[in-house]
Amino acid sequence: MVVAAGREMCLGKREDAVPEISLRLSGSPMVAFTPASRRRWMLDHSIDVPDTRAPQDARALATAAAETARAMFTLPPRLAATTLEREAIAAAPTRTLPGPPAVGSAYDAGLAVGRAHVVVTENFSVAILDKVTGTEVSRTSRIDWFPSRPSAATFVFDPRALYDQYIDRWIVIALAWDRPVLAGLAGSWLLISVSRGADPTGEWLGSAIDTFNDASTPGGWADYPCVGLDQQALYVSYNVRNDVGRLLVFAKTDLYDDGAATPFDFRGLANPDGGKALTVQPCHHFGPTAAAHLVNTLGPAIGQQAAAVVVRSVTWEAGRPSLGAPRSVDVHPYATPPKEAEQLGEKALDVGGVRVRGALCRSGSIWLTFATGHRDADGSVGIAARWCRIDPTGARVEAQDELFERGAHHVFPNLMVDAAGNLVLVASRTAATEHPALHYAHWPAVGPARAGVLVPGRGPHRRCRGMKPCEDADARNGWGDYNGIALDPVDGSTVWAFGGVGHESDPTLWATAIVAL
Numbered sequence: 228m229v230v231a232a233g234r235e236m237c238l239g240k241r242e243d244a245v246p247e248i249s250l251r252l253s254g255s256p257m258v259a260f261t262p263a264s265r266r267r268w269m270l271d272h273s274i275d276v277p278d279t280r281a282p283q284d285a286r287a288l289a290t291a292a293a294e295t296a297r298a299m300f301t302l303p304p305r306l307a308a309t310t311l312e313r314e315a316i317a318a319a320p321t322r323t324l325p326g327p328p329a330v331g332s333a334y335d336a337g338l339a340v341g342r343a344h345v346v347v348t349e350n351f352s353v354a355i356l357d358k359v360t361g362t363e364v365s366r367t368s369r370i371d372w373f374p375s376r377p378s379a380a381t382f383v384f385d386p387r388a389l390y391d392q393y394i395d396r397w398i399v400i401a402l403a404w405d406r407p408v409l410a411g412l413a414g415s416w417l418l419i420s421v422s423r424g425a426d427p428t429g430e431w432l433g434s435a436i437d438t439f440n441d442a443s444t445p446g447g448w449a450d451y452p453c454v455g456l457d458q459q460a461l462y463v464s465y466n467v468r469n470d471v472g473r474l475l476v477f478a479k480t481d482l483y484d485d486g487a488a489t490p491f492d493f494r495g496l497a498n499p500d501g502g503k504a505l506t507v508q509p510c511h512h513f514g515p516t517a518a519a520h521l522v523n524t525l526g527p528a529i530g531q532q533a534a535a536v537v538v539r540s541v542t543w544e545a546g547r548p549s550l551g552a553p554r555s556v557d558v559h560p561y562a563t564p565p566k567e568a569e570q571l572g573e574k575a576l577d578v579g580g581v582r583v584r585g586a587l588c589r590s591g592s593i594w595l596t597f598a599t600g601h602r603d604a605d606g607s608v609g610i611a612a613r614w615c616r617i618d619p620t621g622a623r624v625e626a627q628d629e630l631f632e633r634g635a636h637h638v639f640p641n642l643m644v645d646a647a648g649n650l651v652l653v654a655s656r657t658a659a660t661e662h663p664a665l666h667y668a669h670w671p672a673v674g675p676a677r678a679g680v681l682v683p684g685r686g687p688h689r690r691c692r693g694m695k696p697c698e699d700a701d702a703r704n705g706w707g708d709y710n711g712i713a714l715d716p717v718d719g720s721t722v723w724a725f726g727g728v729g730h731e732s733d734p735t736l737w738a739t740a741i742v743a744l
Contacts, residue, residue, distance in 0.1 A: 467494075538622060539554070574689060578598065582597060611630060637654040712724050
């Protein structure tokens with residue numbers, strides 16, 4: 228028996244003489260881990276031991292595990308957040324509409340709300356609803372939605388939806404590959420569609436941008452797109468080969484006339500220290516803007532902390548955008564969450580990391596949100612949904628707070644702020660005694676903050692990413708990867724949200740819901 232950093236560790240030998248290791252936190256059940264058929268050793272929900280070859284003996288694995296286990300206990304303390312008043316379930320939503328069924332491991336919920344309609348996207352379809360009656364007007368498969376999708380683009384994923392409140396137009400984007408896995412991948416595209424006019428049930432225009440055969444990023448398969456807009460343009464970023472961020476800027480005057488545009492291209496996005504920036508989130512802007520802003524976290528490695536986020540700005544001159552240098556903004560320390568979060572009665576769920584999940588800009592401030600791992604005063608590890616308000620001119624944080632409850636995990640957060648400064652945050656939530664659900668928190672401009680349940684979990688989820696059997700040691704039980712949120716342009720105060728919860732009868736499905744607060 229070896230004890231490392233408060234963990235009990237047992238070493239053993241399998242019949243094939245490959246080392247096996249068991250780790251246990253005090254008071255938790257023993258779990259055994261064996262090498263997976265890949266280049267990294269997964270030792271538990273939160274530990275990656277980077278090793279490109281199998282250890283020669285059990286001692287090498289034990290040493291690596293002990294070092295990483297010690298690092299795990301450097302999680303930052305929780306932010307001294309506002310005490311949130313809990314509300315009854317029925318007190319939160321003013322309306323709840325059924326969403327389209329989600330049949331895969333991740334639902335990827337996108338949402339846009341206009342004057343008379345609601346558009347929702349998830350990894351399987353695009354649906355248009357009448358906002359007044361809640362009636363589903365149409366539902367189109369993800370494959371058939373995009374008018375300019377190349378025939379080779381057979382795997383469409385990561386959809387996003389926006390309503391352009393400046394000129395009353397609709398936008399839906401997604402990524403596409405020529406197959407659902409990286410092995411043998413030979414094609415990758417960014418798919419864009421825009422409504423011809425204010426009615427989303429009318430004609431849509433579209434274009435496809437080849438990201439794979441691009442001379443500037445050859446073989447540059449795209450992943451995890453982020454979108455934002457301001458008066459001038461649509462801003463789309465994505466990760467190239469999951470290695471570095473890229474920003475494409477589409478002038479509206481070019482994009483909205485026929486759905487096709489030649490973007491202004493900003494490749495190889497970097498952080499202030501020169502390191503590569505990933506998942507750079509453009510803001511959805513409200514009101515007049517002198518610049519468009521983008522934000523990203525620093526993505527600390529397991530066992531490490533970060534204490535800054537990065538802001539960069541786009542300005543326009545003579546019809547051309549210019550991207551300013553990235554600037555660091557100090558915030559309360561944050562850390563990459565544990566890789567998985569418990570749920571009631573099933574395999575733990577994949578929580579997706581510390582990347583920014585939503586950002587907006589209004590009245591000269593940026594609001595952003597992300598999930599962070601932390602250690603509470605009693606030593607327990609949890610996941611909180613953090614938001615920050617930032618002054619982009621002075622590169623300083625103006626306010627920050629969290630949605631947190633001991634024993635629960637709040638992940639995939641998104642947020643909205645109205646003109647009066649009232650902030651609403653939505654997040655997925657799970658716990659060892661709960662099914663995956665959708666929760667919210669509200670920080671009003673005046674008065675106490677409160678939190679509650681938007682949509683309760685109805686059952687557990689079990690469908691692992693990459694079509695892997697969930698029994699595999701390295702299989703990840705899917706979730707997220709993001710929830711949709713939008714501000715109603717009619718009253719300027721109603722916040723709409725769209726997300727997934729555990730299905731009541733089929734654990735391979737996500738039940739989705741559209742709610743208004």
